Amino acid sequence: MVSIREVARMAGVSPATVSRVMNGTAKVDEEKAQRVQKVIQETGFKPNEVARSLYKKSSKIIGLVVPNIENPFFNQMAKMIESEAYDNGYRVVLCNTNDNTEKERINIQMLTSMNADGIILMTSDEEIQPEIEKCGIPVVILDRQITHSEGTVYIHGDHYQGGRIATEHLIQCGCTNIVNIKGPQIFSSGRARYRGYRDVCKKYMIEEQCLECDYNFKDGLLVAEEILARYPKVDGIIACNDMVAISVYKVFSRAGISIPGQVQLLGFDNIELSYLMTPELTTIAQPSWEMGRKAMEMIIGDINYENGKREFTFPVKLIQRETTIPQE
Amino acid sequence: MVSIREVARMAGVSPATVSRVMNGTAKVDEEKAQRVQKVIQETGFKPNEVARSLYKKSSKIIGLVVPNIENPFFNQMAKMIESEAYDNGYRVVLCNTNDNTEKERINIQMLTSMNADGIILMTSDEEIQPEIEKCGIPVVILDRQITHSEGTVYIHGDHYQGGRIATEHLIQCGCTNIVNIKGPQIFSSGRARYRGYRDVCKKYMIEEQCLECDYNFKDGLLVAEEILARYPKVDGIIACNDMVAISVYKVFSRAGISIPGQVQLLGFDNIELSYLMTPELTTIAQPSWEMGRKAMEMIIGDINYENGKREFTFPVKLIQRETTIPQE
DNA sequence: AATATGTTTGAAACGGGTTTCAAATTAAAA
DNA sequence: TTTTAATTTGAAACCCGTTTCAAACATATT
Secondary structure: OOOHHHHHHHHOOOHHHHHHHHHOOOOOOHHHHHHHHHHHHHHOOOOOHHHHHHHHOOOOEEEEEEOOOOOHHHHHHHHHHHHHHHHOOOEEEEEEOOOOHHHHHHHHHHHHHOOOOEEEEOOOOHHHHHHHHHHOOOEEEEOOOOOOOOOEEEEEEOHHHHHHHHHHHHHHOOOOOEEEEEOOOOOHHHHHHHHHHHHHHHHHOOOOOEEEOOOOHHHHHHHHHHHHHHOOOOOEEEOOOHHHHHHHHHHHHHOOOOOOOOOEEEEEOOOHHHHHOOOOOEEEEOOHHHHHHHHHHHHHOOOOOOOOOOEEEEOOEEEOOOOOOOOO | OOOHHHHHHHHOOOHHHHHHHHHOOOOOOHHHHHHHHHHHHHHOOOOOHHHHHHHHOOOOEEEEEEOOOOOHHHHHHHHHHHHHHHHOOOEEEEEEOOOOHHHHHHHHHHHHHOOOOEEEEOOOOHHHHHHHHHHOOOEEEEOOOOOOOOOEEEEEEOHHHHHHHHHHHHHHOOOOOEEEEEOOOOOHHHHHHHHHHHHHHHHOOOOOOEEEOOOOHHHHHHHHHHHHHHOOOOOEEEOOOHHHHHHHHHHHHHOOOOOOOOOEEEEEOOOHHHHHOOOOOEEEEOOHHHHHHHHHHHHHOOOOOOOOOOEEEEOOEEEOOOOOOOOO
16 A cells, blocks of 8 residues: 555655645645646555544544444434435444443443544433543434533434324324333433323323333333233324334234224334334334434534534424324 | 653653553553553543554454445344454444445445455445455455455355245245245345245246346335236245345235235345234345354454455255245 | 673654645746 | 745654664573
């Protein structure tokens, strides 16, 4: 691999001049520039990004820390962020924490010491706060929320409205016996959606019926069995996310209960799976594309922490598909 | 952010000594080592990975280039590779090419100039060959295959056997009218599976019935409609992958055809979706975990190109679930 | 006590692209 | 033509952790 000094020697100029030709940072004599270009062509010289970033203290790398890359919600988000980053000349380093705080901490340190230009966090452990504050690079917390800290940007969907819309929709579908599968209450999303549900129940004088469930398929299976046992009269289920809704569908259809015939069902997140499955799942969608864009924008555009907004709530919307049937 | 010189100054030693304490590369006087450790503790000093990698010419970064991170097969693989890499002290830079050769080329160049220690490619464009050869870092081609080139490692499942097993299984399930949805024949996986199917057809003197389909949901929908129209007597379908199998399921169940009652169905890849859906999909699985592991192993263990094996074919296996019913 | 052997240690060079600063060259003004 | 201003250019410093190499110190041998 040729270096800039090598190129300079071959073109009969100084390394500084080569650098200037490459980056257009200063005027260079046309004839010399030509020579440099020619040598670059011939040698296939590509500047060493590591050397560059050592001096510039910018690596053109964005760290994206997710709890689980296999989870469709996260990888969908990751794809958008990656694509947005790419278009702006940034690379994305994807880090998978597997819901492990220690791994999360190490990843943040690693990203810091590799001069990442920013970090997008989709995890939520409160303990990570100090790490964020001392890392000294822009951090955006996506989808989740922890205690606010100076210089951090929060981007998330309007989960409270999501909870309301879901509940209202099921009522509008004629359900009178709605069971709400709450998401983990340690997550802001879980709490906000629950509040939405609760407030709508109050509005219609409906009694709350809740269970709590982790955001994954396996736990969804368990909770679905529990509903089957404890709420025989259920006719509407709000699952805490699409994955859990899929579990519910499986358990209920195995038990011979038709969805949406006997029980109507809806989830959150609008993951790809929700329209791949048959019947297609009604769900509440976040504008994940816009959210990903905003996250990138907050990182690569100079974030003005002083005056700028630090929290962005994006509207959610109902995607009505086949697991619910609204009445006229 | 403190530097090693700062730490050295505070501890009253030279930067070299601090480096030695951190890395254990040489004996250091116990008392001095203590002082250094203490300063590191107090300042929270973390060595700058960029500077380190500039000298060492190793960044502890592995590049993983995939055509589409949203595709479950790839993100499942990515998760394994990431986790395996992490355990070995490596980070993964995930690059999404969106099936775009130009993006693929740029990504490889980028990874080269950021001193990546290796690249795992899950794309297959023949045009990329020269890029691979000149990048000068170990490259592993996963799941796909292009014209062999010196110093590249190939890892893939035994797609030919996969094709055979799938066809034999459907026959064993009593199907007499099997339609094979071939994968794109530009991919080695598509070609090998087709050969497997063809050979089994010959063995049982069955006439071939094929259509070709891209490895995605949308194209799957189209092809499924075509089967419905062209092969009314079909009673068994080999989909080129699970995603397409899911399309087939949707189209057929919409048309009132029961699976596996009237038509038996099977896919390839054993993506998460295949057991999430109801009914659960019979599929041919590759040992993706082992394959990911092997890919990492080939990169981080010194690859001995001279003597070592350069191609690894992993056995596949049938995962019989609910869309096929074997007869006694 | 003197020489030989072994161990610690820090100054300096290194990796490679970027930028500063002053020197050299060119253009413009007097 | 000379002086002044503007432009181009390269040497050297910089970023920061690592490693080499020789000096300094400690221990062992004769």
